[in-house]
Amino acid sequence: MAEIIRMPRLSDTMEEGNIVAWLKKVGDNVKSGDILAEVETDKATMELESYFNGVLLYVGVESGPVPVDGIIAIIGKAGEDYQTLLSNAATPSAAPVEAPQSSSTPQPIQQAIQVQTTPQPSIAPVEPASDARVKASPLAKAMAEKAGVDINQVKGSGDNGRIIKKDIETYVENPPVSAPAAIQPVSVPSGEMPVTQMRKVIAKRLGESKFTAPHFYLTMEINMEVAMAARNAINADGEVKISFNDFVVKACASALKKHPMINASWLGDKIAIHNVVNIGVAVAVPDGLLVPVVNNADLKSLSQINAEVKELAKKAKDKKLQPQEMTGNTFTISNLGMFDIEEFTAIINPPDACILAVGSINEKPVVKNGAIVVGHTMKVTLSCDHRVVDGATGAQFLQTLKAILENPVKMLV
Numbered sequence: 001m002a003e004i005i006r007m008p009r010l011s012d013t014m015e016e017g018n019i020v021a022w023l024k025k026v027g028d029n030v031k032s033g034d035i036l037a038e039v040e041t042d043k044a045t046m047e048l049e050s051y052f053n054g055v056l057l058y059v060g061v062e063s064g065p066v067p068v069d070g071i072i073a074i075i076g077k078a079g080e081d082y083q084t085l086l087s088n089a090a091t092p093s094a095a096p097v098e099a100p101q102s103s104s105t106p107q108p109i110q111q112a113i114q115v116q117t118t119p120q121p122s123i124a125p126v127e128p129a130s131d132a133r134v135k136a137s138p139l140a141k142a143m144a145e146k147a148g149v150d151i152n153q154v155k156g157s158g159d160n161g162r163i164i165k166k167d168i169e170t171y172v173e174n175p176p177v178s179a180p181a182a183i184q185p186v187s188v189p190s191g192e193m194p195v196t197q198m199r200k201v202i203a204k205r206l207g208e209s210k211f212t213a214p215h216f217y218l219t220m221e222i223n224m225e226v227a228m229a230a231r232n233a234i235n236a237d238g239e240v241k242i243s244f245n246d247f248v249v250k251a252c253a254s255a256l257k258k259h260p261m262i263n264a265s266w267l268g269d270k271i272a273i274h275n276v277v278n279i280g281v282a283v284a285v286p287d288g289l290l291v292p293v294v295n296n297a298d299l300k301s302l303s304q305i306n307a308e309v310k311e312l313a314k315k316a317k318d319k320k321l322q323p324q325e326m327t328g329n330t331f332t333i334s335n336l337g338m339f340d341i342e343e344f345t346a347i348i349n350p351p352d353a354c355i356l357a358v359g360s361i362n363e364k365p366v367v368k369n370g371a372i373v374v375g376h377t378m379k380v381t382l383s384c385d386h387r388v389v390d391g392a393t394g395a396q397f398l399q400t401l402k403a404i405l406e407n408p409v410k411m412l413v
Contacts, residue, residue, distance in 0.1 A: 002076025136163035214386040253297035265351040280329035343379040353388035
């Protein structure tokens, strides 16, 4: 019996996936585990894996966006009639790309209740494809990059000319004789660029946050002298290198336990006060911004937070974050201090009630024991959703955060 492949929901914010390229075409044999297509989501580019054996009978969309649960493809026996199955399937998908012998007119879509749930394809991260849409496995791409091989020059021996590990190994062992390079035309930017799925989601979610949640902002300056001395002492032996951001994450986690209304979410008809402290850490990537989550940050040491943030940030930049690593946040931190930004305001990251914007540590004159001396201060700005947090509540949280960062030993209590 033919099986429908639908666009899976890979995160709680995903509304559609973008078909980048098909690695199988209508009429090809498909085995369970074969990669059908590359799909761009709001977080990363993924490989769409088949759970079924058979022949690819139908492709829903050749390229472009497909809503979650929209029909991507149908796999069944060669020559099997899938039109009845298709016409009875509820789908918000775009006009289909059918087998060559079929009409190009979209079939009417009827609403139907599915008695059995079709297993959804598994998704694995892949590196972004080049403009030429080179068909290559993620391992082959990584090997080519490491060996300094132009993957466009490698001939693939896999399905539909897909480049696999063996092809890279063969190319490295027996490189072809170089021919004179052709002169390439200079590409002049047109001033426009396509909007990626990630950028679409960033625009939609932050637009909704900014214009739905009534934001207000609280800024406080924190003396970082003791924190700097503590960091130098920790890093002195060289076994672990703690960053100031690790101090901020840990200090926020400790402060959130004392101010549960900051660790909350607006749900329309109720407010969720979370019993866990999961801190999202904003990471800049070429396509926009990703927010991996440090779960149970209040229960982790500085070294554990440091290792986890480093690993998550690397995954974010490599587009290898899994959906579960970007969900469940109860509070978010955005740090631009490394770019010498003194202070800024951040837009709340739903479903959080607050986000903390962290600026750089600056050397400046400060008053100490009645005398003006050189000190080091850092400004933080708390963006609050006024539906959940009042001014006094936000200010009290910042007072606690300031007390912890100015005396980091309090993080041990």
